[in-house]
Amino acid sequence: MLALSKVDASINNIPILRDISFTVGPAETVALVGRNGAGKTTLLRTIMGFTTCHGEMRFEGADLRAVDPHRRPGLGIGYAPEDRRLFSRFTITQNILLPAQVAKLGETETASRLERVYHVLPELRDLGPRPAGSVSGGQGKMVALGRALMLSSRLLLLDEPFQGLAPVLAQRYAEALGRLREIDPTLAIIITESNPELLRSFASRTITVERGQIDSDASNERTT
């Protein structure tokens, strides 16, 4: 579904990624692991169109590079950035609904997508009316996931979702991803993580990024 071939990416003329090639199929959960600074975040931002890149990127057969960055979420790609980046002037609910509002989705469609978000992340129901600036870092990650889920019907990109999460919240986050897998088996998910062990039970495949290049790409043996 997503296929990168010989992709180089740079930010402000500084090359970050070199010769990245991999494909992700529907229903696949891919762990993108690597040290800090290896280029994991840049890889996700490249898929979203926020870097200067060369090479070939195809999404469901179409040339992704020809699609303006703001039109990519409309293809069914959701992105939850590492540092949450909620809109502090809005409430939690408004943050989650904003993508649907921007995409001008109908009322019933919006409501059913919101139900899907609440099914995956029940705690967001209660957080709803609070201003986005007031939630804790961990709750913010949940909200960012909810916001990304609004549009991600095909592909979900999660940047270091477990980073800095208290163990209880990390557990809840993992459970939420489990529920998402259950209700949406065809969704492709790419998760970045610096600790490869954390995702081994969850992801079916691990791609290791090292200094801007792919080091290894192997499917995980199910140990759990």
Next chain:
Amino acid sequence: MTMNIAALALLDGLAYASLLFLVAVGLTLIFGVLGILNVAHGSLYAIGAYATATLGQWLVAQGFNPWLTFPGMIVAAVAVGVLLGGLIERLLLQRIYSKDPVLQLLVTFAVFMILENLQRMIWGVQPYFMSTPLTVLGNVRLLGINYTAYQVLFLPAAALVVLFTLRYFLRHTNMGAQILAVTEDREAATAIGINASRVYFMTFVIGACFAALGGALATPTTSLVTGMGANMIVLSFAVAATAGLGQIEGAAISALIIGIARSFAVYLSPEIEVIMPYLIMVLVLLVRPNGLFGKETVRKI
């Protein structure tokens, strides 16, 4: 100072503050969202005024109902804001958003110089008048003083309408929400499908329309001369900086402070009238470097 003069100064100040606010709010909106200090804002003010005078004089000369000069002001302002503002954004600003702020300032300053001369080419250097809206509204008696209704009622009402419409637009409409989101985080906004380029364009055009509207509404009470744009950009910058750049409600309050202080200076000590706005700005910025309502880190509108 008698009560009469105090009341007169207050009304003068109110009328003046209303015009100041209209121009300053556009400047502060554009800065708040785009991060660009648009020096050409002064030209949009001046050209809005000239366009209004031309259209108004034509309407009157053709024998149309003089009340038509009111919608005429709005038509002229929107036309100038959309056409000229739209062209400036599309042709120039769009290419320099990621560049150094000094370069951005230089580019808008260059646009200002070009428009200033264009203005001279089109309208010449002789003063223009178009006081029809002032005369048709007549006078009212306020605080024991006969004053033109246009200045003490219409201008403040127009400023309030702009203030509350803008607030409503930003907080309760789809486009407003997109503007707020892009202001806070352009990349995160793009990642949820917001077209940031379009948001920048719309914001600039709206801001430009406010500048032109300020000029249009100033036409009945001001004689239009070359250099009025330069004067206004410096003044409205003083208002925006006193409030804190990007602060919309703050701009209304600092426009009032500066407008009223200036008109009191006219009556009490005319020699400091010209420097009054800057005196206030300097005093405020000495105590609060981010302006009266400015915040330390986050850019907000």
